[in-house]
Amino acid sequence: MAGCCGALRGFLFEYDTPRIVLIRSRKVGLMNRAVQLLILAYVIGWVFVWEKGYQEKDSVVSSVTTKAKGVAATNTSQLGFRIWDVADYVVPAQEENSLFVMTNMIITVNQTQGTCPEIPDQTTRCESDANCMVGSGSTHSNGVWTGRCVPFNGSVRTCEVASWCPVEDDSQVPRPAFLKAAENFTLLVKNNIWYPKFNFSKRNILPNISTTYLKSCVYNAHTDPFCPIFRLGQVVESAGHSFQDMAVEGGIMGIQVNWDCNLDRAAALCLPRYSFRRLDTRDVDHNVSPGYNFRFAKYYRGLSGQEQRTLIKAYGIRFDVIVFGKAGKFDIIPTMINVGSGLALLGVATVLCDVIVLYCMKKRYYYREKKYKFVEDYEQGLSGDTDQ
Amino acid sequence: MAGCCGALRGFLFEYDTPRIVLIRSRKVGLMNRAVQLLILAYVIGWVFVWEKGYQEKDSVVSSVTTKAKGVAATNTSQLGFRIWDVADYVVPAQEENSLFVMTNMIITVNQTQGTCPEIPDQTTRCESDANCMVGSGSTHSNGVWTGRCVPFNGSVRTCEVASWCPVEDDSQVPRPAFLKAAENFTLLVKNNIWYPKFNFSKRNILPNISTTYLKSCVYNAHTDPFCPIFRLGQVVESAGHSFQDMAVEGGIMGIQVNWDCNLDRAAALCLPRYSFRRLDTRDVDHNVSPGYNFRFAKYYRGLSGQEQRTLIKAYGIRFDVIVFGKAGKFDIIPTMINVGSGLALLGVATVLCDVIVLYCMKKRYYYREKKYKFVEDYEQGLSGDTDQ
Amino acid sequence: MAGCCGALRGFLFEYDTPRIVLIRSRKVGLMNRAVQLLILAYVIGWVFVWEKGYQEKDSVVSSVTTKAKGVAATNTSQLGFRIWDVADYVVPAQEENSLFVMTNMIITVNQTQGTCPEIPDQTTRCESDANCMVGSGSTHSNGVWTGRCVPFNGSVRTCEVASWCPVEDDSQVPRPAFLKAAENFTLLVKNNIWYPKFNFSKRNILPNISTTYLKSCVYNAHTDPFCPIFRLGQVVESAGHSFQDMAVEGGIMGIQVNWDCNLDRAAALCLPRYSFRRLDTRDVDHNVSPGYNFRFAKYYRGLSGQEQRTLIKAYGIRFDVIVFGKAGKFDIIPTMINVGSGLALLGVATVLCDVIVLYCMKKRYYYREKKYKFVEDYEQGLSGDTDQ
16 A cells, blocks of 8 residues: 555656757757758648648538520521520530530431331341341340341342331531530539538629629630639630530530638638639540430420430530639647647657767767666676766 | 677667656656646547547448429419429439429420510610621520511510520519429438448438338428438428528529448447538629529420420529438557557657756756756867766 | 857757667567567558558549440330330430439320329228318329319229329339340440549540440450440349349449559559449348339420320439549658658657566566666755666
């Protein structure tokens, strides 16, 4: 009991601190301070100034809506003079973070369920019924083969297929793009962001933007960097591509909105920055399955009640709005953690200098003698104590 | 060779440990222990209890499906008595993590390709053909201007436009909202989550929920917190907004599902928590481009074979289901890392106490003498050793 | 001033390093080195080899497009012989990261606005008008009740409802699935990834894939692991489920693309790895609200000009493409940070050995005497210095 009390008293009332050798040497002293200065400069410069280690960080939560505007007129033998507006070329009408604008198409009108000859190619050309399988051919055929060989036109015979007839001929993509006027369409991006940790929210239509300005402005990196209305042609060109090239076979553009904010400063300085990037890399030398397209159909009821459809293979540009960013605000906990690990790094200076002093300098034996006290295991020899 | 062996023997068979001064002082001893206790309390309290530093963490992977239910009846002069069901008001029919419910609309029936007068406003009103440009006007016009000035009605003349005719008049948004009954529609959210690191998966339809309960229940934060069926009106009200206000011009609601789980406890305690937030901030004083709407069209084939469409400018509420959460489970590696850095922090106590003992206390010179051994560079003066 | 200069000179030209006891003992020395070796092995093995702590890390940014191929033929009394192609069974025509393939359906043709009897069930069966409420019934009814009780067929009478008529009867899901041939449809997944920090981008159609190969290949984990074309049946089976079972009530499949890359090695070694997982867990014993379905409608104009629609309750499989991955590349900063914290951990060896040497060994009093110098507070007693 008494021993226990003594131990507790010893534990509570004793203070242990390492014993230090203070070497009065210009060379070593200066070197030590220089190394400490370097580490301090790194800690303050990198951790605090560059990485803002004194700030609590949060990632952005965002909601996006998009809206296209613009009208195009086309005049073809198949469709005649025709106006295309938003409801025609945006498919589907809305998506969560992206918008597809149709720029080119292969249109097959008045398809009905029936049988008709396939489009001629290596696998569908035939001489007689013997060349045609029965049942579904490859997954690339347009329907179920009937096993008959029928004339496609005056000179060519192809296998007959049960499908939506006539079958689509997508061997030729129209050049230039059918809706090449899409270059001048505009895209309004509405974006609300939220930093949950700081309960800070903002929209990309800034408070100083008036309705009048919003009706007429178009984004320009230099003159109108905060106008949320983008001309499609300009978006593609900013990413270093040609709109008319991209319009033919389609593609995917990323509209990146960066909301990096330092919330220790005024909220009005937290501003969106836009940048543009093509998301489907297009190797000129490796042109397998390029672009972006999909098929959809508009269904009709014919005059005699039978189902008809207009099949559209739509090529176009999908604009994906990608919102990212980090906000930081002063907070005591990350500050303490970084100060702590900064101090710990200062200890490295001592280790480094020790190595130099004890192994590299001429007077190393002298210094070692001062730093170390040698203790022999008393069973193995003298309990020599060089520390006098 | 012998020297090398000796160095190796020295390296292997020597043990170096810092020499310590043990100062028997109540004041300093107690202070030292108090600082250590504070640091220990921080390490245990903050890192282990609050942040659960002994756990491996993982982020949630989720899949969401949604389904709306409800029927509304409207009676207008334009459309007559009409029933609206899910296939009518949910556009598009499905999306990955969200669902759009149309609550208001401007409907323009029986549009065909042709020419017709624009809706009168500042830029379209005209006296004679001289006031009307030829070609596509602004991006905000409905089509391509023909250059003619035609009567819009008895008193007003506007420029003629080639477009889908008649053109849409969206100057007046219906108030109250057309489908105001949407307030009582319900939304079923099915959500499966997965924590890949722990191979733990769960769905928000909990095992104790029966088919009968699921057919009749409606989410209520207090009485039915685990019912995955939400009344739309209640979702908007929980976020502090008025459904009927929001229904007029549309908006975006976030349904947040939080799956924070402590997997050291029973799996049955890992439960979803729902919360609701409006994602499009609506400043009352800064009302530029409010709400959420988009246009889509239903295409018909007229009696004479020409294409017709019904254009709908749909205002409504998009419900985005946002699933987030972190799960933690005991793991040896983060435990060791946190114990290690906690121990390292204890070293800060010694540094702090040293500063106080050696610089602030009355007996500082006495303590310094005990802690330090001064060594002069022997070229610069006496190789004085105060440690005697 | 002179004192200040002296202090500054002291600060600059003094070097302080801890005094060390070197104990020459085989046992303790070997133990110390063994503990240090273990820690070193952990630091090098775990942090550097396993976790690649010398690399800067980045998360993948990705864009995905999908395209289904395949044709199915059905022959039913309701619809007759009919071919289904991509434009028929993919709804909506495109989504950002997923694709829905309809595999089963309940189709209700020629619906018009009107009044008709409800489908008989517990709540809709009636004897007389007194059994039928007026106004919208439950949210599960198909429309607005008129309050009349009308014959559903020869023997059963149900309440009349104003709605799209005839109302859908979804009590029986077709078994086997209507489009069971969907098992052989294929899905082309095009995926471009980007590691922003390293400006490294790649697509899942690898440079050595030719157009010919892409036209005929089908993904197989062993023979064609880099073919981006997946047979739907195989995707479901790889996840351990039966396609035909899943096709009946629908579900959600995740196609996971893993792009973990070590960019210190050749770019050609950065390859996608595909895996498949069912995202809607299906408990056999807890079968509440299984599968995945939604309703959509195709709108027609009838011969007399009235609006008609074909309502489709679509059951099917939604394929969500989930792209993830981390890339690492050598960088000096994480290397330094990890070397630093590894060195810090070496200090733990000293603490551990101290505990053993000073508290557990027989000669502990001898070692303690060498390590510690006891200093009494001179007010409390002798200024004893056991360090001789």
